[in-house]
Amino acid sequence: MADKQEHQQQPHGHGHHFLVVAYGMQSHVNPGRALAHRLARLSCIDGRPILATLSVPVAAQRRLFPSPTTMVDKEACSDGVISYVPHSDGFDDGASAPKTAEDWARRRRATAASLSAVVARFAAAGTPVTCIVVTMVGPAMVDVARDHGIPFAVYWIQPAAVLAAEYHYFHSYDDDHARAREVSLPGLRRPLPVRDFPSFLVDTTGSVLAKVITEMFRELFESMDRWRPKVLVNTLEELEAGVLAGMRRHLDLVAVGPMLGASADDARIHLFEHDDDVDKKRYMDWLRARPDSSVVYASFGSVTKVTRHQMGEVAAGLRQCGRPYLLVVRRDGLQDDDDESSSSLHVPLGSESCQQGMVVGWCDQLEVLSHPAVGCFVSHCGWNSTIEAMASGGVPIVGVPDSFDQPTNAYLVEEEWGVGIRTGRNSDGVLSGTELARCIELVMGDGARAVAIRERMKGLKTMAQAAADTGGSVETNLRHFVKTFQALEP
Structure with a gap:
């Protein structure tokens, strides 16, 4: 982690404890779970085991574990590799969802309060969280990390080219770019047409959802600029080498893709x-x-x-x-x-x-x-x-x-x-x-x-x-990511 992120001392019995927080959508939960499994199968350089926990909203947790015999309503359950701890986002019934700006603000407050309680419970149990990993859309998660003095990392579950497009939007976008039909991005062979930018950035319908998502990403990029966290990108180094190289001038990127799970036990849910x-x-x-x-x-x-x-x-x-x-x-x-x-x-x-x-x-x-x-x-x-x-x-x-x-x-x-x-x-x-x-x-x-x-x-x-194979770049780069924390230990 960069110097600007505070560090907590590790407990004696285990190495790091990564809390991976995923938005309650399948496109976030599956790569989040795969990352948590990958981390849990590593070990610190001194041989201590790594703990990994996946936290999703209560409604998503209930869909993950639909059987009434599971431990879904307790503080944590496990699949033998990682633990699962739900957090409340204020929409626990699953039947409703945020629709207005006020709904989204309520969701952020509820998420921050619930995750803060989760972090406190782990600390009290002697297994404190040492890094919160945020799957992209997560200003509330960053709030919790900063309030508790825990380093955070961003898990970018889309290609590096999308990261570059959004970085460009939030750092260079002005009226001239708004009128442009295409934008040159580092590492791409051709300029990217503006119509092919992520849809919420070029929305012209006045959609509340598009506005909310745009502001959440704006805040996330502000946090990345300020705190310089590691950014884990679900892509292959060879696939997007030019884009990754260009973006490393601005962000601390680690390519960790393809994040499909380390074994058949990590099959999609x-x-x-x-x-x-x-x-x-x-x-x-x-x-x-x-x-x-x-x-x-x-x-x-x-x-x-x-x-x-x-x-x-x-x-x-x-x-x-x-x-x-x-x-x-x-x-x-x-x-x-x-x-x-x-x-x-x-x-x-x-x-x-x-x-x-x-x-x-x-x-x-x-x-x-x-x-x-x-x-x-x-x-x-x-x-x-x-x-x-x-x-x-x-x-x-x-x-x-x-x-x-x-x-x-x-x-x-x-x-x-x-x-x-x-x-x-x-x-x-x-x-x-x-x-x-x-x-x-x-x-x-x-x-x-x-x-x-x-x-x-x-x-x-x-x-x-x-x-993705054992000893491949996914494992190698994640080990390097973990060693970054190890180097900060007193």
């Missing part, structure tokens, strides 16, 4: 209803019956909601491409159209299958992407999904970005790394089935571009798996 073992066997058996690299896998993540008309176009495009497909239609992932009469296309719901394809409510994405039958991933380009496509199966991507960091990620996939194609939308903002089928063919066909995309993605898979 789901914060919502998902398929049981019977359903899983059904779609895995279906995949096993398909030729290698023949299946189009389509899924739009855990947050994005798709209109019924849009999902109908997706289904039509998959049928039009003539290839076998596995389509995920999340049970809570459809939203009604403004004009329901506009949708005359069939919208698949629940689990159904036909001779060409299969529709499921959810699936084990890591296992599906790792299956040799899968040859293309139609994705919203969330960073978890993007990095899983690289590291698990080396599967080319057809990008259908919607919001948050997805437009930037889709730009990187197509323009910077050349491992996929980004779809276009019509004047109504709809991806047509014809356009989807065209893009799938560009990735899965026999043309020179398709061949080049597949070869580049295979190279990234090799690179990512080497980084």
Whole structure:
């Protein structure tokens, strides 16, 4: 940690205790849990074990441990590697969520008070927290760290290019940039179009959510400028070497990706209803019956909601491409159209299958992407999904970005790394089935571009798996991160 962050002396029985605090979304919880597991499997240079705890909001904790026999309502529970301690964000019932600026302020106050109590309980029990790791959107967590004199680190769960775009926005953005169509960022081969910045930064609708998120990130960058914490970035050094080098002039970055877990025991967890073992066997058996690299896998993540008309176009495009497909239609992932009469296309719901394809409510994405039958991933380009496509199966991507960091990620996939194609939308903002089928063919066909995309993605898979393996760069860089604390001990 930098000199400006105070340090607590370690207890005798163990080394450091990392409290990883994650926002209650699957895209935050899974990489947060993977990081905590990775840290807990290390040891300090003097051989003492490291403790790691994951803290998520109460509502998310209840979804993590839905069985009434678990210890979810107690102060802590464990999976044998890390402990789990919930904190209250003021919306514990899970049915409500912050909507207004006042709601978000209430959430921050509740989170700070609850986490402060968590930190105090650990100290009283003789296992004081020695570092709070914040998954990006966490001003309340920084407040707690500073109030208790505990060093904090930022866990940037998106690519370094998104970090660079946001750093640029909060440090250089002015009226001239607002009128610009593209911005040159260090390490990118081409200027990044402003329209491909994270969506909340370029929002023109007056969305309360966009304003709140922008202000939270502004405060986070102010904290990083002031306190100079370590910033753990879920990316590969080789993948974004230029961007990381450019940003290291401003921030203390450590590349720790791909953060997919250190073993099969760290498999992804789901914060919502998902398929049981019977359903899983059904779609895995279906995949096993398909030729290698023949299946189009389509899924739009855990947050994005798709209109019924849009999902109908997706289904039509998959049928039009003539290839076998596995389509995920999340049970809570459809939203009604403004004009329901506009949708005359069939919208698949629940689990159904036909001779060409299969529709499921959810699936084990890591296992599906790792299956040799899968040859293309139609994705919203969330960073978890993007990095899983690289590291698990080396599967080319057809990008259908919607919001948050997805437009930037889709730009990187197509323009910077050349491992996929980004779809276009019509004047109504709809991806047509014809356009989807065209893009799938560009990735899965026999043309020179398709061949080049597949070869580049295979190279990234090799690179990512080497980084994630025992003794790879993920483990090496995390050990260096832990040793930074060790050097500060009296």
